[in-house]
Amino acid sequence: MVGALVVAGAVGALSGHTVVNAGRWLRRPGRPAGPVDEPVAVLLPLRDEADRVTPCLRALLAQREVPRLEIVVLDDGSTDGTADVVRAVAAGDPRVRLVTGSPPPPGWLGKPYACQQLAGQVGPDVTALVFVDADVVLARDAVAAAVTGLRAAGATLLSPYPRIVAGSAGERLVQPLLQWLWLTFLPLRAMERSARPSLAAAGGQFLVLDRAGYARAGGHAAVADKILEDIELARAVKRSGGRIALADGSRLASCRMYDSWAGLRDGYGKSLWATFGSPVAATAVVALLLLLYTAPPVLAGAALVAGEPVAAGVALSTYLLGVAGRLVSARATGGRGWPDAFAHPLSVALLGWLTWRSYHLRRRRRLFWRGRPVL
Template sequence: MTGVSGTALGWALTAIVGVLTAHTWLNATRGLRRPPPGTAGTDEPVAVLLPVRDEATRVGPCLRSLLAQRGVPGLEIVVLDDGSTDGTAEVVRAVAAGDPRVRLLDGAPLPPGWLGKPYACQQLADRAGSAATVLVFVDADVTLGPYAVAAAVTTLRSASAVLLSPYPRILADSPGERLVQPLLQWLWLTFLPLPAMERSPRPSLAAAGGQFLVLDRAGYRRAGGHAAVRDRVLEDIELARAVKRSGGRIALADGSRLADCRMYGSWSELRDGYGKSLWAAFGPPAGATAVVLLLLLLYALPPLLAVGAALAGAPAAALAGLLGYLLGVTGRLVSARATGGRGWPDALTHPLSVAVLGWLTIRSYHLRRRGRLTWRGRRVR
């Protein structure tokens, strides 16, 4: 396909990718909220809720960053140990060192119909001090800057939102992480119209990252809390949808100047983490197939077309494919710049990143169909 048909296809793909890259830029420059990283404080009582399960190697830096928060005089930190077997609770006690702001709870046995993360979060919300008007859920792999909580609460209130997701800067060190992890921000910056998401009451138009979530407590209760998403693998997105169903507003923000997060420490962790959740992210298999094929068509095919056309002596088709590839790379660079990620030269591998995401998606559906999904030693049903 390197003649007239290849040229037409190449320019058609280039036009679509160009529009999507322009949308990425608009989201990054005009649609994405940016919390103030400075010294602004809040007088509201805030409960930071930290669920942990076998996080002995990660919880220390996270908890120390929480204890170092400034601008939140009414701060309490509640940690729930969800059946850890690696000494996580001992690490929490050592880091807290008797600080009265920290409470360590033992998680209750998992009841039928619940997944582990939602149940841990619900227990934390139920046990937070009655004075707290804002609940901040933080994962153990997140390290916050000194004014992160204060800035996030300020942004929640300025957005008139019930739920704010200040997406942390995603750290990616290994080659596998650098291939896949940048797609987390790129996908919603490219395909989700952020201003419309905030204004629209439609639950389907929602996004959130559970690593760092800030919620108005009264609105959280109106939405049903984590009990409303008790059996959902992607409890963060489903909680955002529950907030919308209850009449609340949600918002996304760039939290890259507030917090860092390294979600996975190895390729096997990343593979298993995506295996657990991708089937839930893309819906029924037919829809997931359509999404994967579309992404491959738009972002993996253009460089192949460019090389094939160049070898076949079809310069017009080669130019179209090359331009489509470069526009895709530009979208990745815009996303990285907007969210504190690694841009150059990683963005050059964008077609391979999309292809790996497609493979991870197929693997996730395969494991689910065979009933072999597990996470943190528990079956994912």
């Protein structure tokens, strides 16, 4: 019983931390008060994105309150006609420049090298860089609000996390964990104030950077071989003396990262092994998550069968505290809370399996992404 009470207390404290983060410390960029008075470049790397780049690019073309905007698109060796789609959608708009990327040299992964090439294409007067992925659709004032938010935060890097769109059952189980994890376990204000590179987070779907600070951090060359290039770039910014900030970008952008279970499985497979640092650390973290969030409903059922109502009540309360944290996270980030949050124990178990699979494929050197091997 003592152990069950300790677990209940831990889950309650973590859900309380979620409430504090979401209600007090999470930045929410507002609508810009007026036009952005600096040159801004939006950088869009593409590799075989012909089937989903159109909404993204149309949203970029519709941006307002950014009078000095340039949009640089890099076709990174696509074989599906991505470049033709970009030309058709841009329709000669002078703000859009399409460049052809070159293959990554030894020691580089594809995404960092594409971003590095994009940054090198920007005009000399540009002071703010906005990296956007093809699966992101921005609101009409998103770029202006994000750049304004970057300056208001006094940050070098701002990560306005998009609203995650989840269609299939697998997406609804796994994708909300992205926001829940950092709202629950990451002290947002301490992260902003601390100079420690280890205390960093960012989402590469939508990143805003001060150009000079990006250069001081070494640009994407500093994260050339990193599969989690977004988080590593945030760490590089901190190492160079810059500041980073996370924000709720659910009003500014939406993102459906994967449109199938296979895509989600393989997407997490390529990166989860790099999240924890080592298999030992991954095992410890996953075991703790399973203990805190997956075990309680199982134990509640077992206690009821064994005729121990008090133990069942404690375990059930622990489960509901975990659900409450998930509901708070969903509400704070524009996600779907009801009824998905009640499957939170299954979500955590599925994350554990995806983590095991990622390490398994890594050991067997069977990790690939977009036709390229993951180093």
